[in-house]
Amino acid sequence: MSASWIDRFKGLSQLPPDIRDQLEAGSQIVSVPAGTQVFAPGQTADNLLLLLDGTIRVQQKSDTGREVFLYRVHAGESCVLTTACMLAFEDYSADGIAETDVRAVAIPRATFDDLVAKSAVFRTFVFAAYSRRISDLFALIDDIVFRRMDVRLASRLLELSDARNVVHATHAVLGNELGTAREVVSRTLSEFHRRGWVEQSRGEVHLTDRAALERMVRSSGMHL
Structure with a gap:
């Protein structure tokens, strides 16, 4: 060796x-x-x-x-x-x-x-x-215990995204990542989609406005 x-x-x-x-x-x-x-x-x-x-x-x-x-x-x-x-x-x-x-x-x-x-x-x-x-x-x-779920999800999406700003994970997997229910992730992603920050397809989340997600995370005091 x-x-x-x-x-x-x-x-x-x-x-x-x-x-x-x-x-x-x-x-x-x-x-x-x-x-x-x-x-x-x-x-x-x-x-x-x-x-x-x-x-x-x-x-x-x-x-x-x-x-x-x-x-x-x-x-x-x-x-x-x-x-x-x-x-x-x-x-x-x-x-x-x-x-x-x-x-x-x-x-x-x-x-x-x-x-x-x-x-x-x-x-x-x-x-x-x-x-x-x-x-x-x-x-x-x-x-x-203390962070808002939308901030935690934004941070995890940024962490898991690949070079093309795509996260290869279902809502259930993201729920496991965050210790919450799939339905909570789905509701939060729907809000991100409404704001134009993400697009969703089967088993994938596309980050269409990475800068907006980063601003949300920074404003909460979390580190990227």
């Missing part, structure tokens, strides 16, 4: 040579296709995954069966839920789904535990990533 993957993660490039060699020898690069369930509630966290390519969507299902989006893990990041489960020896409490083809470094528990115990650099890397994601989760809670 090439050592170059280590330098793609902020903090790991500072590892001393002996720890770097141990990390390389004790890890492996894995690939999973889009749509694969990477982990599920009740499963044991056996490997910390550091993403090289692709995205993993982490979501939780409520007692009523509604799926609630928590966060995404992107290339260059690790999964905070996996980190928490490995540190606390707890099973997963949410689902992780590969949204795209994913390539990642898998660090097994034995290597993870050993390096956390003896390497200050590796330990700092793990807890810094953990702290950043916890802050993101608090921001998510703040959004759900």
Whole structure:
């Protein structure tokens, strides 16, 4: 395995040579296709995954069966839920789904535990990533409790849009992203359409006035 993957993660490039060699020898690069369930509630966290390519969507299902989006893990990041489960020896409490083809470094528990115990650099890397994601989760809670739904939907449309300003998602999927009902998303999108900000087709939302959506998000104090 090439050592170059280590330098793609902020903090790991500072590892001393002996720890770097141990990390390389004790890890492996894995690939999973889009749509694969990477982990599920009740499963044991056996490997910390550091993403090289692709995205993993982490979501939780409520007692009523509604799926609630928590966060995404992107290339260059690790999964905070996996980190928490490995540190606390707890099973997963949410689902992780590969949204795209994913390539990642898998660090097994034995290597993870050993390096956390003896390497200050590796330990700092793990807890810094953990702290950043916890802050993101608090921001998510703040959004759900205090932000208007139209502002939250505008922000998520901007985040999910591709280079052609198209969001490939149904109203139900957007509802899951925002932790709300499909009907609420449909009503809000209808208002955006009335204002000339979006056009809708089956499974897609076209952002026809991206600047207007950005102004709405900025006026609320949210960051783009």
